[in-house]
Amino acid sequence: MRIGVLCSGGDSPGMNAAIRGAVLRGVDVHGFEMIGFVDGWRGFHDGEFVELDRPTVRGLSPLGGVFLGTSRVPPWEAPVTAEAIAGLTQKLDAYGLDGLMLIGGNGTQTVSSILAEHGVNVVGLPKTIDNDLAGTDYTFGFDTAVSIAAEAIDRLRTTGDSHRRCMVLEVMGRDAGWIALHAGMAGGAQAMLLPEFPESLEQVCAWVANVRDRGRSALIVVAEGFKLEGSDDAVTRDGLDGFGRPRLGGVADMLAPLIEERTGIETRSTVLGHVQRGGSPTAFDRVLATRSGIAAADAVLAGDWGKMAGLRGDRIELVPFSDAVGKLKTVPESRYAEVRLNFG
Numbered sequence: 001m002r003i004g005v006l007c008s009g010g011d012s013p014g015m016n017a018a019i020r021g022a023v024l025r026g027v028d029v030h031g032f033e034m035i036g037f038v039d040g041w042r043g044f045h046d047g048e049f050v051e052l053d054r055p056t057v058r059g060l061s062p063l064g065g066v067f068l069g070t071s072r073v074p075p076w077e078a079p080v081t082a083e084a085i086a087g088l089t090q091k092l093d094a095y096g097l098d099g100l101m102l103i104g105g106n107g108t109q110t111v112s113s114i115l116a117e118h119g120v121n122v123v124g125l126p127k128t129i130d131n132d133l134a135g136t137d138y139t140f141g142f143d144t145a146v147s148i149a150a151e152a153i154d155r156l157r158t159t160g161d162s163h164r165r166c167m168v169l170e171v172m173g174r175d176a177g178w179i180a181l182h183a184g185m186a187g188g189a190q191a192m193l194l195p196e197f198p199e200s201l202e203q204v205c206a207w208v209a210n211v212r213d214r215g216r217s218a219l220i221v222v223a224e225g226f227k228l229e230g231s232d233d234a235v236t237r238d239g240l241d242g243f244g245r246p247r248l249g250g251v252a253d254m255l256a257p258l259i260e261e262r263t264g265i266e267t268r269s270t271v272l273g274h275v276q277r278g279g280s281p282t283a284f285d286r287v288l289a290t291r292s293g294i295a296a297a298d299a300v301l302a303g304d305w306g307k308m309a310g311l312r313g314d315r316i317e318l319v320p321f322s323d324a325v326g327k328l329k330t331v332p333e334s335r336y337a338e339v340r341l342n343f344g
């Protein structure tokens with residue numbers, strides 16, 4: 001059995017641990033040959049790959065990023081055609097591959113699902129800091145991003161309190177508010193503004209003023225995809241990403257002067273940005289990623305293709321791609337209601 005490993009989308013802490021888990025199980029235990037494509041589909045298209053064996057993955061578990069590289073280079077020019085799939089399967093044959101392990105988030109696993117529908121042997125490993133992929137309770141990388149964001153809140157809190165300022169922290173997550181919700185809960189933020197639940201500027205300012213009236217300084221966490229009530233689009237900047245989507249970002253910079261103007265409270269914004277994606281994965285993410293890699297190698301051995309190694313409770317289960325794609329896992333009303341009553 002010869003298997004190709006490929007990462008797609010943004011990097012996510014734990015990807016190295018996942019590859020290590022898959023290789024230790026796949027090569028050492030099951031006797032597979034494995035190769036890893038450099039920079040995702042870019043390496044697949046250009047024929048750039050490395051052999052994966054035990055020495056290649058030595059010591060990788062604590063390392064952030066991903067040693068193979070990842071990219072948003074697409075597998076084909078959309079929309080997918082029969083010719084595109086035929087071209088891809090010819091390449092798989094040329095590489096001598098029996099199947100692929102695709103490590104990625106909702107976008108990547110949509111590709112996995114399309115490939116599986118066309119008869120290509122694929123197993124998915126769910127990663128993304130956004131935690132927006134259905135079919136799994138958590139994706140590896142999310143816990144690390146939340147820890148970094150929570151630490152940022154703690155730090156912003158002490159400087160904000162010292163100056164009696166309102167601090168607005170922007171975190172990633174695209175159209176899902178998971179990072180903002182979890183980091184905000186962990187750091188005791190006085191409001192978490194999520195893409196799923198638009199709020200009015202008046203309401204946000206009322207929360208900030210209320211915190212001041214209680215003798216404290218407000219710390220607001222805003223997810224990059226948050227929209228003020230009545231706005232159709234999230235705030236974007238810097239053009240389009242590799243898949244032609246607008247790059248989100250800038251909502252904290254937009255909100256801070258509006259809050260200051262309306263409340264009279266000096267307000268500063270911080271955009272956490274890629275800091276929350278970098279560095280060493282938490283122990284939780286290392287374990288989750290390693291177990292995902294092991295489960296993916298076992299799925300290959302069993303010929304259990306067309307599935308993703310999802311976390312369900314404390315078990316890694318093989319979830320059909322149809323349960324994972326076509327819908328975004330967003331923050332449910334009940335989770336927002338839990339925290340919203342304490343805002344302000």
Ligand SMILES: Nc1ncnc2c1ncn2[C@@H]1O[C@H](COP(=O)(O)OP(=O)(O)OP(=O)(O)O)[C@@H](O)[C@H]1O
Nearest residue numbers: 008009010072073074104105106107108110128243
């Ligand atoms: N429907 C699709 N058809 C073809 N290619 C796709 C499709 N969806 C996603 N892709 C490709 O997969 C890449 C990865 O998807 P995306 O950028 O959404 O990241 P992701 O896998 O969701 O991970 P993350 O959200 O953590 O960055 C895209 O940049 C694009 O090249």
Ligand SMILES: O=P(O)(O)OC[C@H]1O[C@](O)(CO)[C@@H](O)[C@@H]1O
Nearest residue numbers: 010128129130172173174241248
């Ligand atoms: O690194 P890039 O391509 O700017 O992408 C940023 C996006 O990737 C993510 O970090 C992961 O999907 C999102 O939270 C964010 O919107």
Ligand SMILES: [Mg+2]
Nearest residue numbers: 105106107128
């Ligand atoms: Mg995604």
